Amino acid sequence: MEEEPNRSDDTVAERFTAAYQQLSPAVLGYLRSHGVDDPEATTHEVFLALFRTLDRTAEGGDDVRTMTFSIAHARVVDHHRARTRRPFTVSYDPDSDPRSAPSAEESVTVKLGQHGILPLVNRLEDEQREAVLLRVVAGLTLDETAQVMSKSVGAIKQLQRRGLQSLRSSLNAGSPRD
């Protein structure tokens, strides 16, 4: 019975491979939409963290998706926390100076298409933006989004509804698209 560990390893590796092939574009897009520095390297970190937890995850693909974006969400939170701490530790941050360099969000806007809706999404409140991006880019359901953001389903419903209404108002105003 020496084949059992190999079969288990193969199963984990196969699930990991399938998860990477299916989810890596969405993870990269989610991280880019949040303006994470070096989103490709962060994508690799997310999947390496996923590999370490795959044996504890159920077989279903939805669980793997939820787990993957839970890790990615945690990385985004870490990124924003690091950015908020940066002005206190660095005397001058060119990224935060709009006179000298575009911000990370503006860079992502350029990469993803400045003519699209992402500039409007980036103007939403943090939790509204997170709910919308998890639903649209990550493709999570309402329940999965609530699980990733550690909120109730009702709270997520409220966040996404307000976010979408804010987007509709911005489109009516036509501010960044002109």
Added chain:
Amino acid sequence: MTDPIARLLLEADMSGDAELHRLLNELQKDATAIHPMPSAEVAAHMVPARRQSVISRHGAVVTALIVVGTLGVGVTAAAASPDVRAAAQQVFQTVTGGHLPSSTIPDPLGSHGASSWTPLPSRSSSASPHPNRTNHPGPTDHPGNGATNAASPDPGDPHTTTPGNGHASSEPIPPGVGKGHTP
């Protein structure tokens, strides 16, 4: 409902907003358009490429072992067994015998060659219908002539005349045959 954006708009009571639906759809497509290449560390955990390389490597090794083993068995058998050598020689002679000039063809030299040189009896023995005659050289088969088999030397072929052949001493050698050999 399979469209996640339509479901999202429905949950927000905005299912009739076609422009918002289109823009969110564009955002989804743009954001998921890039397929990142896995890093080396990530690729090390991915199965298919590694398994394929192992399979191809094993296939090459197995093929090489089969070829080498087949050649080795053939060479060893040929070197170890006189029967195998004799069988191989007979096959070779059978194949090449059809291309050699037959001894039944009249000698183009005519009468002056007939007196000084006669065809070897082994040529007739190869055409003999007797089934019990062996083609292997042996002491009972023309004593003193070690080449009296189906591949006995063609008189017209200088390469088949070897030193020690009984014909070299008992029968005259046609002019031009056997040059370079010891007398």
